[in-house]
Amino acid sequence: MEILRVENLTKVYGSSDTRVTALDGVSFSVEKGEFVAIIGPSGSGKSTLLHILGGVDRPSGGKVFIDGTDVYSLDETRLAIFRRRQIGLIYQFYNLIPVLNVEENIALPTLLDGQKVDKAHMNEILTTLSLEDRVKHLPNQLSGGQQQRVSIGRALINSPALVLADEPTGNLDSKTSREIVELLKISNKRYNQTLVMITHDQSIANQADRIIRIVDGHVAELGAGRAS
Ligand code: ADP
Ligand code: ADP
Numbered sequence: 001m002e003i004l005r006v007e008n009l010t011k012v013y014g015s016s017d018t019r020v021t022a023l024d025g026v027s028f029s030v031e032k033g034e035f036v037a038i039i040g041p042s043g044s045g046k047s048t049l050l051h052i053l054g055g056v057d058r059p060s061g062g063k064v065f066i067d068g069t070d071v072y073s074l075d076e077t078r079l080a081i082f083r084r085r086q087i088g089l090i091y092q093f094y095n096l097i098p099v100l101n102v103e104e105n106i107a108l109p110t111l112l113d114g115q116k117v118d119k120a121h122m123n124e125i126l127t128t129l130s131l132e133d134r135v136k137h138l139p140n141q142l143s144g145g146q147q148q149r150v151s152i153g154r155a156l157i158n159s160p161a162l163v164l165a166d167e168p169t170g171n172l173d174s175k176t177s178r179e180i181v182e183l184l185k186i187s188n189k190r191y192n193q194t195l196v197m198i199t200h201d202q203s204i205a206n207q208a209d210r211i212i213r214i215v216d217g218h219v220a221e222l223g224a225g226r227a228s
Helices: 046-053 076-086 102-112 119-128 144-156 174-190
Strands: 002-013 020-031 035-039 061-066 087-090 162-166 194-198 210-215 218-224
Touching: 002 046, 002 194, 020 046, 020 061, 020 194, 020 218, 035 046, 035 174, 046 061, 046 162, 046 194, 076 087, 087 144, 102 119, 102 144, 119 144, 119 174, 144 162, 144 174, 162 174, 174 194
Parallel strands: 035 194, 035 210, 087 162, 162 194
Antiparallel strands: 002 020, 002 061, 210 218
């Protein structure tokens, strides 16, 4: 089943002498449960693409369909709700709320949505991420790897259709990076969750079902990952 379809996306930043075409006609689709790695040189448009997939940054042209919804046909209010329910975002620098503890940071998308957190689901996430003994800690009391695990929990709490990760291991040592990728793969397989991850690390990209290479705002190559 197709969960994500991108049609002829374009993104232009600035105007006249500051004009940059960051995306220039990007099309692809992703099946439910797939793990797709996005690779490509710095400045090629990867983060711009991920932000557009995540409902964060409007494209200049083209369409994004997530689970059948034409994302940018939604008004801002509906888009914000759709984003909280259907998209989990993971960043290189965690973006946790410093005054909220581990459990509160993970619960945030559910609480913002006016829903109650399911205790069993929260406990399962804390256990999967080995954060059971850090529930009341604040972000600055955690190591980098632990903070990234919290941000993964926050991305998973609403069981979104799509998990998007922008260089999630970019700030971590290689051992911690491997652990984080293993956790993302576990949630990808265990919950049949779709994962799209930007990475500079070829050994991580090789673990994906498929690799999409972006060069100069184009899809340069749709390569096979571990399937090959
Ligand atoms: P990547 O993630 O592959 O490094 P980006 O998507 O960050 O690439 O950037 C693609 C191009 O768009 C670059 O030339 C960058 O300078 C430009 N760009 C990115 N974000 C902005 C912005 N907010 N305003 C203007 N130009 C931007
Ligand atoms: P790592 O080995 O992953 O780099 P650290 O050396 O940063 O981890 O931290 C080791 C342990 O100490 C972690 O379990 C973390 O929760 C705890 N810790 C780190 N910094 C603090 C802090 N400022 N306050 C309380 N606990 C901390």
